[in-house]
Amino acid sequence: MLMKLLRSLRVVMAAILLSLNSIIHVTPLLLVALIKAVTRVRPVQSVCDRVLxxxxxxxxxxxxxxxxxxxxxxxxxTGLPDAMPEGHFLLLCNHQSWVDIPVLQKLFNRRLPMLRFFLKSQLIWVPVLGLAWWALDFPFMKRYSRQQIEKRPDLAGKDVAATRQACEKFRRIPVSVVNFAEGTRFRPGKHAQQQSPFRHLLKPKAGGTALVLDAMSESLDTLVDVTITYPDGVGELGDLFANRIGRIVVDIQTLPIPAELRGGDYQNDEAHRARIQAWVNERWQAKDNTIDRLLDEGLKARA
Incomplete structure (x- = not known):
């Protein structure tokens, strides 16, 4: 009972500190973002980007x-790259938990250009953080179901246009575009429902990766392929601060992006679409094998 109370107090304290940290940083962030929004002078906007x-x-x-x-x-x-604060990177990662995001930020902050995630449009309404993500040019995506598009054909392609618009902004600044290709966090039920061919991963969706590769073909420098696993059990942010998460094992591979995958038309070129899908599936098979290895190493370390 006492241990449960102490864990609850730790979670509450962490939530308060995280909120205070956000409020303290978001206030100047929004002021700079406002200056950037009202000026049309490119040098001033560039300075604002650096300050942001x-x-x-x-x-x-x-x-x-x-x-x-x-x-x-x-x-x-393992495989943490040397500092590369300039350039344009595609960071491809599996998605296990919301803890993945602070882990990625912890590892790559000031090492790579700031990580930017494609967010669901509803997240702009998250108090404080929604405004911060907007100020930092995080792209907000609104996904439309097949039924919605059938009722309103004008919605078709709007998510593609929004992705291209976001990537146009990214051309001007150093950036690491993060893509959780599974589209959602891994859950055993989803894994079974999909009949995923991978042991530890959901099926990847190649479309988002393809859009980034197509829209930023000339400026993307490098693939940073990240595999995250939780050998002691997966948890969420509350579990992290309640000390219910033990080791978090991360494997990183820094690889060139094949030239033939860049600058194509994923929507209309069937051969290009097949190349992208094959490449993403190949990366996912490699991740699946990596997770097998990491979990096996963890079991041997405990023996």
Missing amino acids: MAIAASWIDVNSWMFDHLTDAEVVV
């Missing part, structure tokens, strides 16, 4: 400090 990145990096630094000092979770990482 610095504020965001400071925000993540504080969150990472809390990760290190307020939890007992151990992040074990």
